[in-house]
Amino acid sequence: VEAVGQGGSVRPVDYKRGEAPPVPEGAYEPERVQLAAQALCLRANGYQVDEGALWFAGSRRRVVVPITEALVERTREAARELRAAVEAARLPAPLVDSPRCNGCSLAPICLPDELGLLAEGVDEKVELDERLERRLVPARDDGQPLHVLTQGARVGVSGAELVVKLKDQELGRASLPKTSQVSVFGNIQVTTQALRALLQAGTPVAFLSQGGWFYGSAHGMPHGNVFLRRAQYNAIEDPEKALAIVRRLVLVKLRNQRTLIRRNAAEPQAALARIDAAGISAKTAPDIATLRGHEGEGAAAYFSAFGSMLKPPDKLAGFDFHGRNRRPPTDPVNAALSFGYSILCREWATVLATVGLDPLAGFLHQPRHGRPALALDLMEEFRPIIADSVVIGAINTGELSAGEFVTRGNACNLNDAGRRKFLQAWERRLDTLVTHPVFGYRISYRRTFEVQARLFGRYLLGEIAEYPPFVVR
Ligand code: SF4
Known part of the structure; x- marks a missing residue:
C-alpha cells in the first residue's frame, strides 16, 4: 500500500509475475477485482482509496486501475458468488480446455484436465491416443x-x-x-x-x-476441508459405496500383482491362474469380508511365485525366499519387503493428510487404534509396482547384499547401510516417469500418489463417477 499525496488517500499495489495483458482496461477482470477487494478492505478500515495499481514484472509495466462503482459492484458480486460456493460445500467445476489453467498455481489441486477427461467417461478398451484428443500435461512437482x-x-x-x-x-x-x-x-x-x-x-x-x-x-494447520472428511465418513457408513471401493481396490491390486508376476516370474502360469481366479471371484463377492478373503488368495498366489522373480540362489547367496512372513520378518527378502511397505505407508499417510483426507478411516483395512487404514487401502495397488519392484531390483542388481542385513533372534532387519541404499533405490523409483494409464501423460510415481489421492477425494465428493485405477501393463 502506498500513500497518495498528503490527504490520507492510499493506493494498494499488487505485483504480478506475468506480462500486462493487451486489453483496453490494462488488466483482466479477475486482476482488477482482486485489487478492488483490497481497496474495499482498506476503505473498511478508514482509508480513502480511489485507485489501485498493478505491477507486471514480466513486462515491467505499471497499470493504474480506478476503483469505480461498477468495479466495486462486480467485486461484491464475486464475493457473493464465493460465499455461495463455500456454503454449497462443493468446489466449482474447473474450466474446460482453458489456456488459463496452463501455469495456474491451483492446477495441481484443481486437476482441470483430469476431471474433464473423467467427466467424459473413460473407456479403457480404447487406446490412449484415441482417447486423448488434447494432450494433458501433469502439474509440476519440484519438491x-x-x-x-x-x-x-x-x-x-x-x-x-x-x-x-x-x-x-x-x-x-x-x-x-x-x-x-x-x-x-x-x-x-x-x-x-x-x-x-x-x-x-x-x-x-x-x-x-x-x-x-x-x-x-x-503437519501445519489443516486446511480444513471438513466436507471432504464428512464425505469420507459417510462413504464408510454406506455399505454399497464401501463395497464398491473395496472391490475396486482389490481388483486393481490383483491386476498389478498379475503384471509383475507375468513380466518377471520364472514359471508364472500356476500363480497367474490363481490370481485370475481370485479376481473373478472378487468381481461378484457379496461383501467386504469375502473380498478380503479373495485379496488374501491373490496375495498367497503372488508370493508363491515371488521368489522366482529373484535371481536363483547359485547366483545370489543369502536371499532365499520361502513365503511372506512379518512381525518380525525372519529373512532378508521379507525384511526388505516390510521396510518398503512401511515407507509406502508413510508416503500415503502423508499425502492423504495433505489433501485433507483422514488417513485413519479406511474401507478395506478395518479401523484399529493408530492404524492408518486409508493409507494402507490406497497403497494396495502400488505395493507390487513400487515396494516390491524396489526390493526385486535392489537385490537382483546387487545394490543390496546379504551384508546389509542384521539378524537378532529370529528377527531380520536392514542395517544402517542397507536402509540408506534402500532409500536411494526408493527415491529413484519414485522419480521414475511412467505413462499414466488413464490420462496418458508422463508423470513420476511420486506425483501420482497425490493425483490419485485428490481424485479419490473427488470421487468421495461425487464429482466423478469412479476412482480411476492405476494399473500397469
Ligand atoms: S486450474 Fe482450476 S483454478 Fe486454475 S484456472 Fe484452471 S479451473 Fe481455474
Missing part, C-alpha cells in the same frame, strides 16, 4: 524429500535452508522451499525453529523408528 538416518543428528534451520548436523559437523543442507517432506529415522532431533518453519511452509515431518516403523507425522 524432493529429505531423509535423515544418522543417529544423534539434529535438523535445524538457517535462513531458507534446513541444516543437518552431528554435533558440530555439518552433514548436509536442503532448500526449505524445495523440500516436499522430511523423514527422521530414530533418535534424531528436529529443533523447534526448524519444526515451526516446516509447518509454516506446509512441509510435513514424518517420524519413524530407526528400523522404519512409521510412528506418525506432524
Whole structure:
C-alpha cells in the first residue's frame, strides 16, 4: 500500500509475475477485482482509496486501475458468488480446455484436465491416443524429500535452508522451499525453529523408528476441508459405496500383482491362474469380508511365485525366499519387503493428510487404534509396482547384499547401510516417469500418489463417477 499525496488517500499495489495483458482496461477482470477487494478492505478500515495499481514484472509495466462503482459492484458480486460456493460445500467445476489453467498455481489441486477427461467417461478398451484428443500435461512437482538416518543428528534451520548436523559437523543442507517432506529415522532431533518453519511452509515431518516403523507425522494447520472428511465418513457408513471401493481396490491390486508376476516370474502360469481366479471371484463377492478373503488368495498366489522373480540362489547367496512372513520378518527378502511397505505407508499417510483426507478411516483395512487404514487401502495397488519392484531390483542388481542385513533372534532387519541404499533405490523409483494409464501423460510415481489421492477425494465428493485405477501393463 502506498500513500497518495498528503490527504490520507492510499493506493494498494499488487505485483504480478506475468506480462500486462493487451486489453483496453490494462488488466483482466479477475486482476482488477482482486485489487478492488483490497481497496474495499482498506476503505473498511478508514482509508480513502480511489485507485489501485498493478505491477507486471514480466513486462515491467505499471497499470493504474480506478476503483469505480461498477468495479466495486462486480467485486461484491464475486464475493457473493464465493460465499455461495463455500456454503454449497462443493468446489466449482474447473474450466474446460482453458489456456488459463496452463501455469495456474491451483492446477495441481484443481486437476482441470483430469476431471474433464473423467467427466467424459473413460473407456479403457480404447487406446490412449484415441482417447486423448488434447494432450494433458501433469502439474509440476519440484519438491524432493529429505531423509535423515544418522543417529544423534539434529535438523535445524538457517535462513531458507534446513541444516543437518552431528554435533558440530555439518552433514548436509536442503532448500526449505524445495523440500516436499522430511523423514527422521530414530533418535534424531528436529529443533523447534526448524519444526515451526516446516509447518509454516506446509512441509510435513514424518517420524519413524530407526528400523522404519512409521510412528506418525506432524503437519501445519489443516486446511480444513471438513466436507471432504464428512464425505469420507459417510462413504464408510454406506455399505454399497464401501463395497464398491473395496472391490475396486482389490481388483486393481490383483491386476498389478498379475503384471509383475507375468513380466518377471520364472514359471508364472500356476500363480497367474490363481490370481485370475481370485479376481473373478472378487468381481461378484457379496461383501467386504469375502473380498478380503479373495485379496488374501491373490496375495498367497503372488508370493508363491515371488521368489522366482529373484535371481536363483547359485547366483545370489543369502536371499532365499520361502513365503511372506512379518512381525518380525525372519529373512532378508521379507525384511526388505516390510521396510518398503512401511515407507509406502508413510508416503500415503502423508499425502492423504495433505489433501485433507483422514488417513485413519479406511474401507478395506478395518479401523484399529493408530492404524492408518486409508493409507494402507490406497497403497494396495502400488505395493507390487513400487515396494516390491524396489526390493526385486535392489537385490537382483546387487545394490543390496546379504551384508546389509542384521539378524537378532529370529528377527531380520536392514542395517544402517542397507536402509540408506534402500532409500536411494526408493527415491529413484519414485522419480521414475511412467505413462499414466488413464490420462496418458508422463508423470513420476511420486506425483501420482497425490493425483490419485485428490481424485479419490473427488470421487468421495461425487464429482466423478469412479476412482480411476492405476494399473500397469
Ligand atoms: S486450474 Fe482450476 S483454478 Fe486454475 S484456472 Fe484452471 S479451473 Fe481455474
